[in-house]
Amino acid sequence: MLSLTEKEVDHIATQLLKGMVCFYQLDKKKIHQMPDDEDYFNYDLTQEEEDILDEIEEDPDNFAEFTKMEAPQEHQMMQDFIDRKVKERNLAEDLVNALSKPKAATGFKFLIEDSKYKNDWIEYRKGKYQDWVKEQVDSFNYSED
Structure with missing residues (x-):
């Protein structure tokens, strides 16, 4: 079961407002953020962001995704x-x-x-x-x- 501290909720909300998408890594209890590809389709990912996306692809159940409002x-x-x-x-x-x-x-x-x-x-x-x-x-x- 996923539960976040108020500080984590605040951090994710702040990132979403900046146009990012966030992934919460359940096993490491770590928040990763990167530009939302809908907003930044010309954005080149860093190596770290590429690695995170690879990890998400390999083990999607270990990540909770947070997106901005529609x-x-x-x-x-x-x-x-x-x-x-x-x-x-x-x-x-x-x-x-x-x-x-x-x-x-x-x-x-x-x-x-x-x-x-x-x-x-x-x-x-x-x-x-x-x-x-x-x-x-x-x-x-x-x-x-």
């Missing part, structure tokens, strides 16, 4: 933030409008960066990603049974 989950998280935290009606309307357009995340981020809610968003998003990591742990443990 676009619909990210979108819902942004919508929930607006509904729960943003009190100014004009900004809330602008943010909702940004979410309805192509490149929604970029538009949302642009508006949030210049608002008094920037730090609230950073904390909110990190907390949601920590919850997301814990959900993936639960899912991994459930599939083990």
Whole structure:
């Protein structure tokens, strides 16, 4: 059964927010991260990253993979933030409008960066990603049974 410390959950959440994918090596209780190949398809892996991928291929049951949220989950998280935290009606309307357009995340981020809610968003998003990591742990443990 996989269980992570709060520090490990925080580390994985931070890496996912940076666009990485994480693998938790069960026997060594070690976290490995590397760029998510969907985001970095031109990225050349280091020798260490190649070795980790080889190990994962040889013994996939020894690794738990942690991935970022899918676009619909990210979108819902942004919508929930607006509904729960943003009190100014004009900004809330602008943010909702940004979410309805192509490149929604970029538009949302642009508006949030210049608002008094920037730090609230950073904390909110990190907390949601920590919850997301814990959900993936639960899912991994459930599939083990």
